[in-house]
Amino acid sequence: MKQYIAYKGNVFTIEWFYNTKGQSSALEYFQTQPKDKQRKLLNLFRLMGDQGKIFDETKFRHEDDKIYAFKPQPDRYLCFFFRGKKIIVTNAFTKKTQKLPAAEKELALKARQSYEKRMKEGSYYEEES
16 A cells, blocks of 8 residues: 655645656655654654745755755755645655756656646546555
8 A cells, every 4th residue: 555645734735756656766765764864854744734834945945847845954855736735755865966966856847747647637546445
């Protein structure tokens, strides 16, 4: 059973993105992190989910093209907003340079395109068994 919801808050529900093969690279990355790093990200999810905004740009920022980044140092979790008050977390990586790597942003853009297409078709969420 896929774990879609990372955090359900009063304002936003934050979900992990799954590709067409049923894999979530962001969730897999998260699960390999030590507990203290996981806690940092979950605190950001809680803040965004419950408050609807993170004012500190060192913790959450717009990366252009409607792609955003949760920033629990030194990691980055890219995401996008979707109707129904959802934030979809697409991919994650350890930040090594000042600038967002183009390849990581491209993964996020492709994930958003895939998600939107599959939502329109009604094929994104698997049926409950």
